[in-house]
Amino acid sequence: MNRREAVGSVALLLGGSILGAEFFISGCKSTNNADNVADLFKPETVLFFNEIGETILPETKTPGAKAANVGEFMGVMVRDCYTPKDQKIFLDGLKKLDIAANKKFGSGFMDLKPADRTTLFNGLDNEQKEYTKTKKKDDPDHYFRMIKELTLLGYFTSEVGCTQALRYLPVPGKYDGDYAYKPGDKAWAL
Amino acid sequence: MSANNYDAIVIGSGISGGWAAKELTEKGLKTIMLERGRNIEHIKDYVNATKAPWEFPHRGGRTQQMIKDYPVLKRDYPLNEMNLDYWVNEKESPYTEVKRFDWFRGYHVGGRSLMWGRQSYRWADLDFEANLKDGIGVDWPIRYKDLAPWYSYVEQFAGISGNRDGLSVLPDGDFMPPMEMNVVEKDVAARINNHYKGSRNMIIGRVANITVPHNNRTNCQYRNKCSLGCPFGGYFSTQSSTLPAAKATGNLTVRPWSIVTKILYDKDTKKATGVEVLDAENNQTYQYFAKVIFLNASTMNSAWVLMNSATDVWPDGLGSSSGELGHNLMDHHLGVGAGGTVDGFEDKYYYGRRANGIYIPRFRNLNGDRRDYIRGFGYQGGASREGWSRDIAEMNIGAGFKDALSEPGGWSMGVGGFGETLPYHENRVYLDKTKKDKWGLPILAVDATTKENERKMRIDMANDAQEMLENAGVKNIKQHNLEPVLGRGIHEMGTARMGRDPKTSVLNGWNQVWDAKNVFVTDGSSMASSACQNPSLTYMALTARAADYAVNELKKGNI
Numbered sequence A: 001m002n003r004r005e006a007v008g009s010v011a012l013l014l015g016g017s018i019l020g021a022e023f024f025i026s027g028c029k030s031t032n033n034a035d036n037v038a039d040l041f042k043p044e045t046v047l048f049f050n051e052i053g054e055t056i057l058p059e060t061k062t063p064g065a066k067a068a069n070v071g072e073f074m075g076v077m078v079r080d081c082y083t084p085k086d087q088k089i090f091l092d093g094l095k096k097l098d099i100a101a102n103k104k105f106g107s108g109f110m111d112l113k114p115a116d117r118t119t120l121f122n123g124l125d126n127e128q129k130e131y132t133k134t135k136k137k138d139d140p141d142h143y144f145r146m147i148k149e150l151t152l153l154g155y156f157t158s159e160v161g162c163t164q165a166l167r168y169l170p171v172p173g174k175y176d177g178d179y180a181y182k183p184g185d186k187a188w189a190l
Numbered sequence B: 001m002s003a004n005n006y007d008a009i010v011i012g013s014g015i016s017g018g019w020a021a022k023e024l025t026e027k028g029l030k031t032i033m034l035e036r037g038r039n040i041e042h043i044k045d046y047v048n049a050t051k052a053p054w055e056f057p058h059r060g061g062r063t064q065q066m067i068k069d070y071p072v073l074k075r076d077y078p079l080n081e082m083n084l085d086y087w088v089n090e091k092e093s094p095y096t097e098v099k100r101f102d103w104f105r106g107y108h109v110g111g112r113s114l115m116w117g118r119q120s121y122r123w124a125d126l127d128f129e130a131n132l133k134d135g136i137g138v139d140w141p142i143r144y145k146d147l148a149p150w151y152s153y154v155e156q157f158a159g160i161s162g163n164r165d166g167l168s169v170l171p172d173g174d175f176m177p178p179m180e181m182n183v184v185e186k187d188v189a190a191r192i193n194n195h196y197k198g199s200r201n202m203i204i205g206r207v208a209n210i211t212v213p214h215n216n217r218t219n220c221q222y223r224n225k226c227s228l229g230c231p232f233g234g235y236f237s238t239q240s241s242t243l244p245a246a247k248a249t250g251n252l253t254v255r256p257w258s259i260v261t262k263i264l265y266d267k268d269t270k271k272a273t274g275v276e277v278l279d280a281e282n283n284q285t286y287q288y289f290a291k292v293i294f295l296n297a298s299t300m301n302s303a304w305v306l307m308n309s310a311t312d313v314w315p316d317g318l319g320s321s322s323g324e325l326g327h328n329l330m331d332h333h334l335g336v337g338a339g340g341t342v343d344g345f346e347d348k349y350y351y352g353r354r355a356n357g358i359y360i361p362r363f364r365n366l367n368g369d370r371r372d373y374i375r376g377f378g379y380q381g382g383a384s385r386e387g388w389s390r391d392i393a394e395m396n397i398g399a400g401f402k403d404a405l406s407e408p409g410g411w412s413m414g415v416g417g418f419g420e421t422l423p424y425h426e427n428r429v430y431l432d433k434t435k436k437d438k439w440g441l442p443i444l445a446v447d448a449t450t451k452e453n454e455r456k457m458r459i460d461m462a463n464d465a466q467e468m469l470e471n472a473g474v475k476n477i478k479q480h481n482l483e484p485v486l487g488r489g490i491h492e493m494g495t496a497r498m499g500r501d502p503k504t505s506v507l508n509g510w511n512q513v514w515d516a517k518n519v520f521v522t523d524g525s526s527m528a529s530s531a532c533q534n535p536s537l538t539y540m541a542l543t544a545r546a547a548d549y550a551v552n553e554l555k556k557g558n559i
Helices: A037-041 A043-056 A070-081 A084-105 A114-134 A143-156 A159-165 B015-026 B064-069 B125-134 B144-158 B183-195 B238-248 B299-307 B399-405 B452-471 B536-556
Strands: A176-180 B008-011 B031-034 B252-255 B258-266 B271-279 B285-289 B292-295 B336-342 B348-351 B358-360 B377-385 B411-419 B428-436 B442-447 B475-481 B516-521
Touching: A037 A043, A037 A070, A043 A070, A043 A114, A043 A143, A070 A084, A070 A143, A070 B064, A084 A114, A084 A143, A114 A143, A143 A159, A176 B183, B008 B015, B008 B271, B015 B031, B015 B238, B015 B292, B015 B536, B125 B144, B144 B238, B144 B536, B183 B336, B183 B358, B183 B377, B183 B411, B183 B452, B238 B252, B258 B285, B258 B299, B258 B516, B271 B292, B271 B516, B292 B299, B292 B536, B299 B428, B299 B442, B336 B377, B336 B452, B348 B377, B377 B452, B411 B452, B452 B475, B516 B536
Parallel strands: B008 B031, B008 B292, B031 B252, B292 B516
Antiparallel strands: A176 B348, B258 B271, B271 B285, B336 B411, B336 B475, B358 B377, B377 B411, B428 B442
């Protein structure tokens, strides 16, 4: 029971449900059909999440979010750890994401080129950062913040993330509090 | 000797119960240790201890089902996926909160010794003298000199790593080599020491993690997964330490699933004769008999056992003749401190996950310092480099973002206070006979809150943290001061306090119940004040001392 251990993990997602009606735009090309929590585990939804994750954390010198299968992890977390209110925000958010893609590029997220996906997400991330800055304590999180946090958590705690993007030491065996570091050295997992 | 007759009965198997069992069995007493919950076998039953992060479906987080099932545990950090089985089933064992009290319990062999924070500090004379000087509560019947040899005794066996800092407020012990501060902590410590000219000190935590091999235990491997149970035996727990020693004597019987419902009392001899046990699995009642009983069921549950005992003589239970049984409940108040960022040291990192932090011993109301409250507080904390969950303001997503998060961020340093809570008579537990637990037993009601002295202290706890960090060069400092909720410190103390007078205390200076001299209570319930140091080491010392006394008294025929 170490109180310091409690600090540092990704903030748990809390909040109520507020949702604009803006996404009920007709003629929008949706590239996901997740209407409820069970749909999150359909192969096409997992793929959709993995593509979302890969846009946030792409393959570089180390594997990306898709290789860590964050798509499946996101579904598990939304199903098990989210309140019904947050589940709704998340599910509605997936539709909003497609609407935003349609508005900007005329097609749903899955049909976008990688560069357009990146442009789209940069915009959505700016939007969530603005929203988060001004939101009241009890307001719900922005859906894109949920997506981003789940991607980061899913990736950096995955085997791929821990052992390739980061350095994983299951049994360090010793402590050195004056350990040399140079730019490019990876952070420790955990 | 018939099957249910022993020389000694130990009720509870946590930190103090384990010590009682070890001491009594090593002194030759046939002893039965009664534990209300299941058995947890050392190493074999630490089922999550060696799992990688990705082997947990929610990566250690909490599900909505867990939140529903654990309405108390969810209030703070203990609720998590990795050691859920070490926490009490709240549906089976409810309690009544007259005022909010976060009671985090572990009902199994080893109790909370498996999940404890392991910080291990001696008390000083100023702590034992405080009640007398302030006219608060009752005077401790012992002083530092009474406990000092027993501190040494338990430190040597448990294995406490620490530095001999030579501070009168926090006496040095018989330590194993200390763990090491990291470079930033060393810098902050030097600056604090320099700025306050030695009147405030930042030291490495003194912790019950062994830094050299000890009694067939492997030294701490710096995994920092202690609360899952350590397959190396790297920290002190009942399982790693006292239980193997007690078992080795051949004198110990451990009986899990044994809820002690009462201590059996003979009013003619004015002694306890044994205990009644409700088997938690088959609901049968059993009786066990012994010459001496050690009650170590944890602060609030030890009071519960006493309240249910000898009610034909004292309606409010064994030890209630003083009117203090169940009263004077204390905890350390926390959730207040400060933290910020540290510039520089970009070429420094650390290797290994140190299961320990820094400690700043009490400095208030000492050496002529006088505040608008009495007593004081200490801090725990540490410095580290930020990880992948940090915000990177100028980056949103993508390759650069990912690669940046794969490297450590800047340094940050934070401290959190642990404040002394005074013993207030009206802070208490009592039997709530309107409600029953799974076994049909009355449950406890808790009615306790912090008061003005604690609230005033917390202002200093936040401001002093900020000021010290500022003086140490920490930047972007933010204070925090949460609503003080008792129980969150998980340092419950004081429901059967020691004292010098049977009219105002439940136990005497040897932890004997005034009204039943062969019953010893040596867990947190015996504390007459709370000081601000983590208390478990003191329970260990009190237990070893009381066990030694009990066996001598037994030999002399006095009990």
